[in-house]
Amino acid sequence: MSKLVGRRIKEDPKDAKTVSHKFLVRGGYVRPVSAGIYSLLPLGKRIVEKIEAIIREEMNRIEGQEVLMPVVLPADLWKESGRYESVGAELLRFRDRNDKPMILAMTHEEGIVHLVRTELNSYKQLPVMLYQIQTKYRDEARPRAGLIRVREFTMKDAYSFHTDQADLEKYYYRCHEAYERIFRRVGMKNVLSIEANSGMMGGKVSHEFMAICDCGEDTVITNADYSYRANREIAVAAWKFDKGEPLPLEKVSTPGTKTIEEVANFLGVKPEETGKAVFYQDARTGELIFVLIRGDFEVNEVKLANAVKVPELKFADDSAIEAAGAVPGFASPVGIDGRKVRIVIDRSAAETGNLVVGANEADFHYRNFNFDRDMAGTECIVTDIACVREGDPCPLTGQPLIFSRGIEVGNIFQLGTKYTESMHCDYLDRDGKSHPMIMGCYGIGVGRAMAAVIEQSCDEYGPIWPMSIAPYQVELCAINPDKAGVGEACEKLYADLTAAGIEVLYDDRGEKAGSMFSDADLIGIPLRLVVSPKTLADNAVEFKVRGSRDAEKLEISSAVAAVAARVEAEMAQYR
Amino acid sequence: MSKLVGRRIKEDPKDAKTVSHKFLVRGGYVRPVSAGIYSLLPLGKRIVEKIEAIIREEMNRIEGQEVLMPVVLPADLWKESGRYESVGAELLRFRDRNDKPMILAMTHEEGIVHLVRTELNSYKQLPVMLYQIQTKYRDEARPRAGLIRVREFTMKDAYSFHTDQADLEKYYYRCHEAYERIFRRVGMKNVLSIEANSGMMGGKVSHEFMAICDCGEDTVITNADYSYRANREIAVAAWKFDKGEPLPLEKVSTPGTKTIEEVANFLGVKPEETGKAVFYQDARTGELIFVLIRGDFEVNEVKLANAVKVPELKFADDSAIEAAGAVPGFASPVGIDGRKVRIVIDRSAAETGNLVVGANEADFHYRNFNFDRDMAGTECIVTDIACVREGDPCPLTGQPLIFSRGIEVGNIFQLGTKYTESMHCDYLDRDGKSHPMIMGCYGIGVGRAMAAVIEQSCDEYGPIWPMSIAPYQVELCAINPDKAGVGEACEKLYADLTAAGIEVLYDDRGEKAGSMFSDADLIGIPLRLVVSPKTLADNAVEFKVRGSRDAEKLEISSAVAAVAARVEAEMAQYR
Known part of the structure; x- marks a missing residue:
């Protein structure tokens, strides 16, 4: 801890309105560089890396192949799809030193279609899914809410290619399940997939995955049992209207x-x-x-x-x-x-x-x-071109519709042939006939996912990280490390816990307990061990779960085994 | 293999002059998107990921903390250091939608100094090393040689901060050792660190790590026993000149x-x-x-x-x-x-x-x-402002100097206070007095490292990947998979090898042996197993090491154990 780079800050950032924005900055997870542009500090980087590892596992499980496309793309590709003209100023356009028009990619449909049309041409090679975890840039007019609406961000974007719509749909629902697993495994508590309009992405069916929380920018419309779920843009209601007896105009x-x-x-x-x-x-x-x-x-x-x-x-x-x-x-x-x-x-x-x-x-x-x-x-x-209102009757059950707030943490689209047709990404069928491939795409904002976890899992003192993505699994606090063998006991605990495969952050600074614990709360590590001259006098360490009120005492000789068992039990919940 | 995305190509790319460029494109590792801008296909991505994992291990071993800085930076930071003006057109400058001048970072001295000056201020927190593995963009006028001179690239860049020059030097040489381990572990056979001029980076002492190979763009100047090593820019020789008796002008x-x-x-x-x-x-x-x-x-x-x-x-x-x-x-x-x-x-x-x-x-x-x-x-x-010539006397031994070609795969610099002074990155010493931090920086081009490995490890048919970074450890080839139980035997081998923790690429396509083997050579996996009706008749599989001439027969029942032992033995060499 004495070497960990990332200052803890007492005051909320001036422009921060959401808890994730406050705690990410105050805890030293991220630091703004420019509007909507952040550096990840070591704590934030560790969390992001764990989220990425979970995403990667689940993408590989549904036969994804990882690639890496460039951030800088020739404008030509976006001209082919028509988006060079149709997308607004959020697409950053520039010219390279040879005056060639280029863009900073904010999404990679064009990039992947270009790749796939050079690599694949036979029905035998389909279906296929390619994904990447990569930096993107969207020149937002008003970046805000910390990592929730930024300009530069890391995104997992995946693209699948099929010979027919039925195969796309089958894969789409496999990916939907993979997304559910991902959000569960990174520790989100309440994520709803809702039907959505696919907007500028084109295509027809699409779903947004919404992390429900008060600060969400989006409205999620459901009925009481969640059998109906939609966003504001496409929600419908079972309105009943009455024509009555026409009277004279x-x-x-x-x-x-x-x-x-x-x-x-x-x-x-x-x-x-x-x-x-x-x-x-x-x-x-x-x-x-x-x-x-x-x-x-x-x-x-x-x-x-x-x-x-x-x-x-x-x-x-x-x-x-x-x-x-x-x-x-x-x-x-x-x-x-x-x-x-x-x-x-x-x-x-x-x-x-x-x-x-x-x-x-x-x-x-x-x-x-x-x-x-x-x-x-x-x-x-x-x-029907009407906005649904809270309380309108659910189209499925007739119950009153409920409005909640959510953060969009993922989205999936059945794109169909929107890009493959305009960009001539074809396959040959069994009879040698050419058809445009049928395409799906699947996105998760990695930094936004980290922020959404905080929104769903924190208290007034800081984040409460799920074990699966916590920057460290255990925080070890030394009170008066230079007295009564506290430092030595901590060094030994640190070595033993590390040897047991546990990730430990050791607060070796010798700060006062109050300041040490408020830092610990901001860092939000799930389990905390405190060693002090007093606990050592009892041959014990104090053990506390982040977010719970009470601490318990563990005998020092069995503390490592007890903590290891607890870590393993919690990790198991996220597999 | 029937699903692996990445076409193998028979012909060399038109503009390819180096073997790495040829094989990376022909083997389906990378694909050009624009001049000097490439996508990594799944095979290339797997190799890069392994190189990155090795780099990360070695950076963590010398107490590096991983961060992630943005690609898009405000021009202001580069104005502070003076490089916004001093660096040429290779620095991509643009304006965002609010007309604020921004750049695409080609290196991150300014970014990290900005981060460190906000996070650290006490001698107690130093020394510290921060690193990232991240996308960079350099608007090269003439990108060339495949992944060796590109515009967009992934770089590991590390930066250390110290209270004094002696501490920087100590760390600098630890990092030098880490670099030697990295290049050995990724399987480079001949990498020389040479003294270099630090050029636009500023500072004084610097070293370049040169992978020696015929196609290298740089000249490496050594004596016969390598006790003297320098690049063209700083090489000196023990010239002897003769004044003689002055005659009249x-x-x-x-x-x-x-x-x-x-x-x-x-x-x-x-x-x-x-x-x-x-x-x-x-x-x-x-x-x-x-x-x-x-x-x-x-x-x-x-x-x-x-x-x-x-x-x-x-x-x-x-x-x-x-x-x-x-x-x-x-x-x-x-x-x-x-x-x-x-x-x-x-x-x-x-x-x-x-x-x-x-x-x-x-x-x-x-x-x-x-x-x-x-x-x-x-x-x-x-x-002395003279270029050294091949055969000039070595300044250490007097032996004739030897010129070799090399690819610069890494470089390390003692920057001193070049950036910390202009950007006011100070620490307080024990007495509360402020001083600029002393800085070092350390870079490795990840894609270029992959290319350099090929330059040092290939034959006329393709790369010969070291086990440590090979895209897969074993390639399993089925000849006539639909005959005599070949397919079933392969499925079982595949499952058993995978269960033994081995990464297997299974060529299930049923191609003819010739075409299958030439693909295998291009993919360069270190070990190959071939199953055919003929081998099965002997209860055997054919085993061959990539790059060796001869194959041997393994009894099918013990093949998995034999291959696992071989994989482990080779992996052990790279730890």
């Missing part, structure tokens, strides 16, 4: 009312008796999209983007709305022309009768809008 | 003679009876430097740069030479003004009498230049 004056709340108050109706018109534009082409949703719902932009197959949406400019003949704030589904504007009606608005909607005239609304009647013959998409 | 017409050869021929003298004038300029300031060296020697620019303390030199422009009043091609040491031009006289020219030198007039030379007489009172530096 009636134009009413609603002076000065613009928001749903104002209109509802003015007309004495509830928000769920109104319909809200929202205009979006395709961020690229500027194409206008008209959305109608019931007043008590919010538009889920991911669902909307999927419905209209537009990769990036923005709110429409008033000028664009007006150019389409609509009055901003009072736009109406009645009379809108589906040949001029794309129209998407959320089920809530299509399936609820007698809604208050805009009349496309300043200060006027309609009462009693009924989709079936009032938009009959209008070209439009009717689908 | 005599101006002679030498029309049209510009080179030493022309002058010598014209006047009927030998090159060693002439003095050659060469002008350099400080690449930054433009300051002119006049050099005189005997006609049979070449100027060693590193020695010259050290002598004049100029980091970068260039040949002088004619205009600058003329501006100083000298006549290009006929410049003379006689009458040159040491107050206007810096003058450096090589010992060869100062200690040899009666030389032919320029007369500072077109088509004229002087005979009988004698430094002591003809430059008396001229301000100048007299020192």
Whole structure:
């Protein structure tokens, strides 16, 4: 300990809002170098190395072959896939000294597809999974939360290649199981895999693995028994809507009312008796999209983007709305022309009768809008584009949906042919016919996993590391090491424990007990032995489990065997 | 083998000039992605991982603590040390999305000094050594020779910090020994540590570890018994010069003679009876430097740069030479003004009498230049700035010096306070007084080490991997796996060998023997077992050591034990 590099710090870092950020910095596990860029100090490096070893074991168990691709890639590969243009400023682009455009890879679909198309070409060689544990760089605009949202990070990324979708699915679920084992083995207590939208990765089915904890950036939506699990982007509910008896459409004056709340108050109706018109534009082409949703719902932009197959949406400019003949704030589904504007009606608005909607005239609304009647013959998409709300009925059980917070510690995607088609990564089948390979990809953020373990396993004094990834297994504290043979007893314990294959951090500094123990709490080693003149007078050492209140005494002669048994028992839980 | 990713290729890569480049690509160990940027395929990754494990063991043995610093660093750190300006285009500079200048680290002196100055401040915490095994990027203008000169590479870089020079030196030699162990353990056969100039790293004492092989880019200069070892930049020789009896200075017409050869021929003298004038300029300031060296020697620019303390030199422009009043091609040491031009006289020219030198007039030379007489009172530096030539007398023994080729696989530097002073990395001594720490640094190129092993250990068919880093320890080849129980026998051998802890690559493809064996040669696994219907008829397997001519037969029932014993015996050599 007197030589261990990594200062313990009493104060929380100024910008730290999450416990993992606080303790990682305060305990001397990591040190910031620039915004979202960290060095791993020896304690952090030891933990990361153990997490990586567990990941490696599980990846090898599902027949993964480890490779290492470069961080710096030629931009050409990303141009082939189309992502050089489609990904934003988080992709770091630069030119090398010969003026060739290059990128810093933030993920390696392009890299691996390029590798696989040069190495493999026959159905006989498939399926195959390749993985790496490697440095990545994502030029985040706002890195935050310590290791949870960084710019440079270590990621385990894996890619599988198949001859058909069924084989991909089979492997995908094997990998799903491997991920469950990994998160259990690194000591996470509550990780849910949830259905997710695959976003910029393309493809269809995907899952996010969410470490549930209060500080999580993401919302996890489940029912009480967790049989339903989804993220905000794709969650659905078993909403029931009521069409009722259609009443006659009636134009009413609603002076000065613009928001749903104002209109509802003015007309004495509830928000769920109104319909809200929202205009979006395709961020690229500027194409206008008209959305109608019931007043008590919010538009889920991911669902909307999927419905209209537009990769990036923005709110429409008033000028664009007006150019389409609509009055901003009072736009109406009645009379809108589906040949001029794309129209998407959320089920809530299509399936609820007698809604208050805009009349496309300043200060006027309609009462009693009924989709079936009032938009009959209008070209439009009717689908679910609504955000689920806490308490909405679960689509599986009807129970109220529960919102939790989570950190995304892993994700897996069935990519299909998204990359293999554009980049011509083909295999020859039994008959010599060429087909694009079917691809899956599987990621785990290693540093983020370390942070997530802390979020789930700490107390007010510091992390409580699971034995499987603790930087050391036992901390040995000497109180007054220069008195009454304490130093000698500790040296012997240290040598004997080490000889028994146990990883020991020996606090040989001769600090006062209080400061030594608060350092020990920050370092979070699962088991602690304390030797002092007092314990030695009883031929004993004090033994304490990190996170428990009480210490017990072990006879010094049997302490090594007792500790070794305890270490082994705990390690066994994580195999 | 049927699933191993990594194509074997019959043809040498077009640009490959070294055997390691050829075999690494042909054997499916690595694959180029861009100039000087490679992916490691599974075979290459396995080898690299073993090399890294050996390095890690040896670094931990000399009390190294492993850390991981970022690849992307803020330019500020490099501005502090001065290298942001002093290092050329090989340092990749870019701006992040917030327009902050950043770099891709090609080495981490700045990174580690920044880390250490935040973590350590007391003499009690020193000495300390931190190391990492990490990706680096150097924007080489001309990457070449496969993994030997690349742009992106994995490096083990280590940095030690001390309170005084004596402690640094003690540690430096411990690290030197660790390096010797590492290179022996990874299976290099001939690695020489040679004295070197520390160049852009600064500091004074440094050593390069050179793997001797024909394709090496560097020249290694030794005597016959290796008691003298140096690189070209700092090598010296025990030259003897003869002043003789000074004859009178005599101006002679030498029309049209510009080179030493022309002058010598014209006047009927030998090159060693002439003095050659060469002008350099400080690449930054433009300051002119006049050099005189005997006609049979070449100027060693590193020695010259050290002598004049100029980091970068260039040949002088004619205009600058003329501006100083000298006549290009006929410049003379006689009458040159040491107050206007810096003058450096090589010992060869100062200690040899009666030389032919320029007369500072077109088509004229002087005979009988004698430094002591003809430059008396001229301000100048007299020192050794000559390149050593093969056969020159060894400074230790007088024996002729021998030139060999080598690949630099490691280097170690006593940096002193070069970085700690400029970056204010201080410690407090026993009396609370502040001093800059004394620093050493120690590097090994991991991929280059793999290439160097091939250069020293291969035959015309492929690499011959040392057991310690071989991708697998045993290759098991099935000839006609679907006949006479060959497949079943192999499956059993595979299972038994694996259970015995041996790493086996099983060639299950059913290829013809010729193609299977040529693949095996390219993969270079040290031991090979062949099972065929013919061997099985004798209850035997064929056993062959890679690189030996003859195979022997092992009884199948005892084969596993025999192979395990052989593997263990070979592994023991590398511990």
